[in-house]
Structures are given as structure tokens and as C-alpha cells.
Amino acid sequence: MSKEESLRLGEDGVGGCCPGLLSAPLDGDRAETLAKVFKALGDPVRLRLLSMIASRAGGEVCVCDLTPAFDLSQPTVSHHLKLLREAGLIASERRGTWVYYRLLPETTDRLAATLTRPTGELLAQAAAEAVPAGSAAGTTAGAAS
Amino acid sequence: MSKEESLRLGEDGVGGCCPGLLSAPLDGDRAETLAKVFKALGDPVRLRLLSMIASRAGGEVCVCDLTPAFDLSQPTVSHHLKLLREAGLIASERRGTWVYYRLLPETTDRLAATLTRPTGELLAQAAAEAVPAGSAAGTTAGAAS
DNA sequence: AGGTTGCATAGACACATCTCGATGCAGGCT
DNA sequence: AGCCTGCATCGAGATGTGTCTATGCAACCT
Structure with missing residues (x-):
């Protein structure tokens, strides 16, 4: 149990290196890794x-405390916890009779960063929303047929 | 096709009202809605x-442009696009012979917000990382056995 | 009109996933 | 030791998902 094969999203997810989903086409390997985490969610x-x-x-x-909160059998809850663990979202520790789970915030942080648009686009949208409409007729390249 | 039953994550996801996954226990309905979007990802x-x-x-x-980029049949790619559309992540528009897809940034923005920890915890962690260890022995309640 | 191209839908099949009851194992009790 | 409790794993059954081929529909082009 200590030697779990939990996922690593790669150190590059957040630091500014890898641009996230929304700014570059995302190669197959990273897509595979990311998909496992999203599937867990x-x-x-x-x-x-x-x-x-x-x-x-x-x-x-x-x-x-978790098990009785659901209308599911104990093995089923245990199964779901295992999937969250294998996705690198949580970690477990046994202390005496009981097992405690805690969040691994690095993973959720990286996921959030992955879903965040590059700052440029946010600024562009803010500007577009500030100027409701009318003055900007044709800002989005040539959509003319 | 215009009257698609795409998901709405609820206007409350970002504005400061609803706290996201990581700060409050998340009721069953919201869990169901969120799960559909994550499943699409x-x-x-x-x-x-x-x-x-x-x-x-x-x-x-x-x-x-999308279809030939994959080693999959055209209907399969179309199927995946449909799921992304029903999750509210993208929208489609037909112009003449071709169909164009675009991102719906509101949804990804809300998802990112859902995965973001409350600012308090971020500050706490920043502080903890700034002061590596040693001086803070017992900051996290009483974890002593 | 007839043919062609681009995309969506329908139906079918293999495989994965969710759930359960049964069982195993570790730790604490009497 | 023997038993009981808490949690994980196993194996099975029902349901969901990803993929395909075949087909349908809309728009363009002779």
C-alpha cells in the first residue's frame, strides 16, 4: 500500500512551463495522463x-466517517477511495485501527492551472466585456463568408 | 441541434458564492452535475x-481539421465532439458546408474555480513553505498521538 | 436534377466501470 | 489465545463507454 502507483502530473504543469489544455494542442501522452485524473473526478x-x-x-x-455518509456498501466506498488515491488526488495513512485520508493539493492545483486560460485571453475578454458592443464590429478576424 | 441540452454549472460557481469542491462538502445534485463535466474530460x-x-x-x-488529426473514424470523432458539447465545454455552428467548434470559456473557468482552494489555505501553505520547518511544531492542531 | 462532400445519427459489439456479497488481514479487546 | 472491529481485496453480475460500419441529411457543384 505504501508503494502505490499513483499518478504524477509532471512537475511542469503549473510552474509556467506547460501551458495547460487551453493554449497548446496537448500531445497524446499528456492527454492520457490528464484523462486518468479527470476520469477519477x-x-x-x-x-x-x-x-x-x-x-x-x-x-x-x-x-x-466517510463510509456511513453514503448509501453504498463499505467495499464500494473503499473502491472509490482507491481510485482517488491512484489518481494522486488523495493519500491515506493508517493509525492504529483507523485509516485517515487527506487531500494532495498539488494535484488539484495543477488541474486548476491546466484549466486556466492564458492571461492574455482573460484580459482580452475583460476588455470585450467592458465595451459592451457596437464599437467592435469585426474584431474576430474575418468571419465574413 | 440548436436546442441542445447542454449543462449549466450554475451561475454560482465562480462569483464567490459557491465555494467549490475543496471548501464545503458538496451536495448530491451539484456532485452529479460536476461529475458529468469531469467525465467528459x-x-x-x-x-x-x-x-x-x-x-x-x-x-x-x-x-x-479535427477529424484527420486522429487515428479514428469520422463518426467516433463526431461522437466525442457531441459529448464535449453536451457537457457545455464547446459549441458548434454550421457555416455552409462546414461545422465550426469553439470553446465555451465560462465552463472551463468555472471548473478551474471549482478546483481552486480557498485563499486562506493558499496563504497558509505559502507561509508554511516560506518557513521550511523546525520553528512550527504543532501548527496543525493536535496531531500528536 | 443528379452527384459529391462534410458531418451527424443508428445499431452492434468489445471492453471498462460500478456495485454487491464474501472473504482476508491488521489491530485492539477481553 | 480467541474474538471483534475497521478496512481492503476478490469475484460476479449489471450497466456504461468507446469504437466501428452503415446510413441519413444538408449544402455545394456541375
Whole structure:
């Protein structure tokens, strides 16, 4: 359990190197890696689990608190936790009888960065919204047929 | 096609109202809605499609440019585009013979916000990283066994 | 009109995923 | 030791997903 094969999004996701989804075409390998993390988030049960873990005051939640919060069997909840763990979104630690889960914020931070548009576009949009309409007729290149 | 049932993440995702995944436990309905969008991102082909669309200079891409970029049949690419559309991530418009897709940045913006930690935690972590270790022994409540 | 091209839809099939009950294993009790 | 509790893993069954070929529809071009 200690030697889990959890995902690494690559150190380059946030630091300014790799531009994220929205600014460059994204090669196949990175797409594959990213897809695994998004797939882990693509289930309402896992989203609620992650949310419960992340929003906990102490930063940790006992599985014994998570399981009864769902209308699912204990093995099913355990299965979902495993997927979140393998996606690198959470980590677990056993202390005595109980197992505690905590968020790995690096991963969610990197995901958020991946979904964030380059600053240039944000500025452009802000400008476009500031000047409602009318004066800008033809700003988006030549859309004429 | 114009009356698609694409998802709305709710106007509250970003404006400061709803706190995102990581700061409050996330009720079942919101989890369900969010999961659909993440599920749409949980496939490498769709990630690459979204990336190609989002990073295009003019903001639009013709399907005729997307399809040959993949080692997949035309209906398969069309299917993936449909899922991205139904998730509210992209929109399509037909002009003459060709169909053009463009990013809906509101959705990715909201997703990024959903994955962003509340500012308090960011500050706390920045502080923790600034002061490497040693002086702070016991800042995280009582984790002592 | 007839033919051609671009894209979407329909139906089918292989494979993955979600869920469960049964079982295993670690740690704490009496 | 023996038992009980908390969590993980196993194997099975139902459902969902990704992909294909075949087909349909819209727009353009003789």
C-alpha cells in the first residue's frame, strides 16, 4: 500500500512551463495522463468523497466517517477511495485501527492551472466585456463568408 | 441541434458564492452535475479535441481539421465532439458546408474555480513553505498521538 | 436534377466501470 | 489465545463507454 502507483502530473504543469489544455494542442501522452485524473473526478460519489476530505478542518478524515455518509456498501466506498488515491488526488495513512485520508493539493492545483486560460485571453475578454458592443464590429478576424 | 441540452454549472460557481469542491462538502445534485463535466474530460481523445479547439488562434476550428488529426473514424470523432458539447465545454455552428467548434470559456473557468482552494489555505501553505520547518511544531492542531 | 462532400445519427459489439456479497488481514479487546 | 472491529481485496453480475460500419441529411457543384 505504501508503494502505490499513483499518478504524477509532471512537475511542469503549473510552474509556467506547460501551458495547460487551453493554449497548446496537448500531445497524446499528456492527454492520457490528464484523462486518468479527470476520469477519477467523473463520478458523483468520488466528487463528494474528495469534497468531504478536502473541506475537513484538520485536513484529514477517517474512513469510518466517510463510509456511513453514503448509501453504498463499505467495499464500494473503499473502491472509490482507491481510485482517488491512484489518481494522486488523495493519500491515506493508517493509525492504529483507523485509516485517515487527506487531500494532495498539488494535484488539484495543477488541474486548476491546466484549466486556466492564458492571461492574455482573460484580459482580452475583460476588455470585450467592458465595451459592451457596437464599437467592435469585426474584431474576430474575418468571419465574413 | 440548436436546442441542445447542454449543462449549466450554475451561475454560482465562480462569483464567490459557491465555494467549490475543496471548501464545503458538496451536495448530491451539484456532485452529479460536476461529475458529468469531469467525465467528459476523462478521455484522452476528448482532451486533445478540447485542447485543439481552445488553443486555435481564431477561436474556432472546422471539424474537417479535427477529424484527420486522429487515428479514428469520422463518426467516433463526431461522437466525442457531441459529448464535449453536451457537457457545455464547446459549441458548434454550421457555416455552409462546414461545422465550426469553439470553446465555451465560462465552463472551463468555472471548473478551474471549482478546483481552486480557498485563499486562506493558499496563504497558509505559502507561509508554511516560506518557513521550511523546525520553528512550527504543532501548527496543525493536535496531531500528536 | 443528379452527384459529391462534410458531418451527424443508428445499431452492434468489445471492453471498462460500478456495485454487491464474501472473504482476508491488521489491530485492539477481553 | 480467541474474538471483534475497521478496512481492503476478490469475484460476479449489471450497466456504461468507446469504437466501428452503415446510413441519413444538408449544402455545394456541375
